[in-house]
Amino acid sequence: MESMVHTENLVFEYEKQDEENHVIGRSRAIDEVNIDIREGQFVAILGHNGSGKSTLAKHLNAILLPTQGTVWVNGQNTRQPEKLWNVRQSAGMVFQNPDNQIIGTVVEEDVGFGPENLGVETDRIWERVEESLRAVGMIEYRYHSPNKLSGGQKQRVAIAGVIAMRPKCIVLDEPTAMLDPVGRREVLRTVEELRRQEKVTVILITHYMEEVIDADRVFVMDHGRVVMEGTPREIFSQVELLKRYRLDVPQVTILADKLRKRGLPIPAGILKKEELVELLCRLN
Amino acid sequence: MSIKLEHVNYLYSPGTAYERMALKDICLEIQQGEFVGIIGHTGSGKSTLIQHLNGLIRATGGNVYYNGENIYREGYPMRELRSQVGLVFQYPEYQLFEETVLKDVCFGPKNQGLPQEECEKRAREALKLAGLKEKYEQYSPFDLSGGQKRRAAIAGVLAMRPRVLVLDEPTAGLDPKGRDEILDQISYLHREGGLTVILVSHSMEDVARYADRIVVMNGGEILYNGTPKEVFAHYRELEKIGLAAPQVTYIMHDLQEKGMKVRTDVTTVEEAADEIMAALGRGK
Numbered sequence: 001m002e003s004m005v006h007t008e009n010l011v012f013e014y015e016k017q018d019e020e021n022h023v024i025g026r027s028r029a030i031d032e033v034n035i036d037i038r039e040g041q042f043v044a045i046l047g048h049n050g051s052g053k054s055t056l057a058k059h060l061n062a063i064l065l066p067t068q069g070t071v072w073v074n075g076q077n078t079r080q081p082e083k084l085w086n087v088r089q090s091a092g093m094v095f096q097n098p099d100n101q102i103i104g105t106v107v108e109e110d111v112g113f114g115p116e117n118l119g120v121e122t123d124r125i126w127e128r129v130e131e132s133l134r135a136v137g138m139i140e141y142r143y144h145s146p147n148k149l150s151g152g153q154k155q156r157v158a159i160a161g162v163i164a165m166r167p168k169c170i171v172l173d174e175p176t177a178m179l180d181p182v183g184r185r186e187v188l189r190t191v192e193e194l195r196r197q198e199k200v201t202v203i204l205i206t207h208y209m210e211e212v213i214d215a216d217r218v219f220v221m222d223h224g225r226v227v228m229e230g231t232p233r234e235i236f237s238q239v240e241l242l243k244r245y246r247l248d249v250p251q252v253t254i255l256a257d258k259l260r261k262r263g264l265p266i267p268a269g270i271l272k273k274e275e276l277v278e279l280l281c282r283l284n
Numbered sequence: 285m286s287i288k289l290e291h292v293n294y295l296y297s298p299g300t301a302y303e304r305m306a307l308k309d310i311c312l313e314i315q316q317g318e319f320v321g322i323i324g325h326t327g328s329g330k331s332t333l334i335q336h337l338n339g340l341i342r343a344t345g346g347n348v349y350y351n352g353e354n355i356y357r358e359g360y361p362m363r364e365l366r367s368q369v370g371l372v373f374q375y376p377e378y379q380l381f382e383e384t385v386l387k388d389v390c391f392g393p394k395n396q397g398l399p400q401e402e403c404e405k406r407a408r409e410a411l412k413l414a415g416l417k418e419k420y421e422q423y424s425p426f427d428l429s430g431g432q433k434r435r436a437a438i439a440g441v442l443a444m445r446p447r448v449l450v451l452d453e454p455t456a457g458l459d460p461k462g463r464d465e466i467l468d469q470i471s472y473l474h475r476e477g478g479l480t481v482i483l484v485s486h487s488m489e490d491v492a493r494y495a496d497r498i499v500v501m502n503g504g505e506i507l508y509n510g511t512p513k514e515v516f517a518h519y520r521e522l523e524k525i526g527l528a529a530p531q532v533t534y535i536m537h538d539l540q541e542k543g544m545k546v547r548t549d550v551t552t553v554e555e556a557a558d559e560i561m562a563a564l565g566r567g568k
Binding site: 047048050051096150151152178181182210243247248251252254255259262264273276277280281283 | 326327456459461462463527530535538539544557563
């Protein structure tokens, strides 16, 4: 497998300025991050508000450039200006608020905006629009106005807009934070489909622990550093440590943990309700 | 002491192409001191409903009573109502605007016509109630973290000394720890201050844990109105309208299906643990 995202000693610092725009200090948002994400992987990044997750995400399509260190996306150094468009085309971003990223007045126009900007010819644009809308299950809404859609539908349109640019990697920065449970499920199912059908690398940033149990790898960030890394089971076995990083575990994991502490022979890191139900039935 | 809605209808944009019945025949009474959760998918009428509670939106049919008085009668002191029934909107931190946190929180009492000294006294009290340390008083609201900003915004409403606190998704976008801290603070205000709390949420786990009563909105109507146990017993119907039961409720249903003798009306992790231990003959 090829490396899709690779960072080496990545550091990002903000300048702090006073009212007259004098630099009064620097604040380190990303502190020596080394990660490697392989093509086709589903990777989740967890971390509390202000831990540096979004700042890291913005490095993956060169919205931000490193203060120190290097980021390679699809083998391209994001610092090289001539590679900028290649980088942006390799890694598409989906943000939290669907209303801030939809610009078209008709769904299909919105989805066509990306490929049009890339200079794709008109006929091909329409092909891509159709394909992308099918991939996210929104083809029947192609002539609708985006502002009449639900939150989940809008996010799916935003995702279609990204995949119309045929990225190899898609970075989702809390895509479900503003959605209701059904909207959340729609978006996650769409992401899962993309990964399986289109073999797109998925990097998901989220505060919902339930959304990462199927990830291949999980990174936990705190104060700009990667402080935990592993499979979901390895990560969620460490309930206390996660709590220290202001995080949480899925409800079923908490329940399993409580039962273990009360003496039931249940291993750490239970992630799915089916696992727990099966274990308990054996004890019954 | 109560808020009572009697056959409330709300017709959105009457007489235009966008005309839509946003609320249909809502009858609801909330007693002083209750903690009520309101759930429903995006567009179900939750936000429209809560804006009726302090007269921000005027019903196009039916009446709203606050402490027995019809708020639509001529000469009703609407300003007074708005300070008694405090509304915290979604992402309230976007409404912070003053130079310092203290000034921002003073805005409400100042509008109530109170002298400066009294405003500051109430603002300090409110910041304390919202769990924001004294040192932040002189900070610019923009230098606070996400969770702190939200506390400052809640303090801005508390400074008006409301009897009822209505919150529209107060934890959206916060990390798990921040979410628990805000909800614990709200729960404290309810318990210790006797404040009526009306909480709109997309998290079934949160309403199950904190609310005494849950109102389920669907298509502008009240679908269910009962204790968490009563409401989540309808988990299959809830799924049809884009909602769900807490994860533990599903676990109990699965266990029962597989022959374990457990109750299924369980809505919190603590209850689930007790119930499972008892069923396995390992009660306390």
